[in-house]
Amino acid sequence: MTAIALRARPPATGRAAAAFWDTADVAWRNLLTLLRTPQALIFATIQPVLFVLLFRYAFGGAIRVPGVNYVDYLMPGIFGQAVCFGAVGTAVGLSTDLRSGILVRFRTLPMARTAVLGGRTIADLARNLLVVAVMVGVGFAVGFRSPDGAAGLLAAIGLVIAFAFAVSWGLVALGLRVSDPEAAQAAAVPVMFLLVFTSSAFVPLDSMPGWLQVVGAHQPVNALVTAERALILGGPAAHDVLVSLIWTAGILLVFAVLSARSYARMGR
């Protein structure tokens, strides 16, 4: 009984491989959870679909964007809106795990520390891919034509997915601090609303009052939507894409560090 064979510390490559598999296992668990609570997935998809229909048919007639078919202007905004609102699920899922005690159990297992957070954001990456794919389909059904062709559209989707991955780290940082899923949701939704609606996601910035234009022009969702439009509608895109990528990298860096720190500090 006293002679317990301790496993030798695995070499660095072995540790990295183990961390990879731990992350994959946690991501798989989160995806199964997502698939088995289809209500959540359906609502995550229905909401942006409603936005498409509302802005295409109810409000769209009143919004004039010179030189562009409004539905082509709208869809890049919808992609950004869909992943921003969907990201709230990241915070809700994590704070649910926090409350249920599953995170405490994970912390007593010999698994990689990073797998809990990585598994969450990677599963959400898969969810975002699905939501964006559905939005592309819905967009085409209501007249979206992606004027600059498939390559531009795919590049724009790549930008959206990268941005969504970074944003989900922001919501991980939130979810780790709030052990009440409803509070997490209440905290996240207004932030996302503000970011989406002060951006040019649905209407051109120059239709807003001057002070709001300043706010709108200097925030990440606007940068994303602007870059997407440049890629989808055609024209010079390099600068806008670079600005969006810088925002994405900055958000990812700041919140991944914050999240990792608060996870490491849990239990102090």
Next chain:
Amino acid sequence: MSSPPIQAEGLRKNFGKVTALDGLSFQVPAGSVLGLLGPNGSGKTTAVSILSTSLRPDAGHASVCGLDVVADAAAVRGLIGFAGQFAAVDPNLTGRENLVLIGRLSRVGRSQARGRADELLDSFGLTSAAGRLARTYSGGMRRRLDVAAALLHRPPVLFLDEPTTGLDPESRLGLWESVRSLAQSGTTVLLTTQYLDEADALSDQIVIINSGRVVDTGTPAELKSRLGAVVFSLGFATPDQAEAARAALASRGYQPEGSGTDIAVRSGSGSGELTQVLRALEGRAPDPASVAVREPTLDDVFLAVTRGGISQISEKGKAA
């Protein structure tokens, strides 16, 4: 030289202004079950969280199989199983998926995790529910699944934090059986409980804690014997009568306890002492309306401890 599987030395932990642990020390010998007994808020969960590496102590040391729970946390995690106060199973996974996931994360290989999961499902009576989502399980089933999940990598040391809280009597007995057979197979178990009968039924040693420190320790039999062999319960018609009886008993050197119309008197010499007790009342107080002789339970220990009267009892125990 071998270190005890579980050792805590002077553990301190504050949460803001609340002192959860105030210099807690104990150890658990190999292959035994230690019951950490205490009321709500006494620090049981804090102690288990520190020992199972999910919480850091502010001061003091704790080790599992000689490995420090802070400095060697990663190695400690390979040696321990932990089942917390709330059944931490994933409601959206099946019973088997839950176990395989925890097995994988415990670094048991995939095929081994599957085999072990089936084994555990069988021994915890969950085989027929293995393919159902855990959200359809009863409280008892979730709890059993949770304990099974702690055992996937065959840990030599197991922590169970209030494993039967909220369980129906049958599930409770089933879990007791599982803990007993684990202990028989050589697993060292630390379990916390606020149920005295549970500590009595399962533990080789009991450590009673209150306000984050040890207030008494011993085998269940030792703790009970410190309270004397039997307790006489006397019931009176009115509080006044009981008061008179208390005074009479005290004047004869007894230490009557209880309030209102009830009096409890402990005896070290057995039920034969009843006649002396009743004689002590003769002429000084009315006859009791009811008299009962009972074995002391851990409730008696516990009540004495939480009233702060344990030093007295411990002295008596040493003298006896």
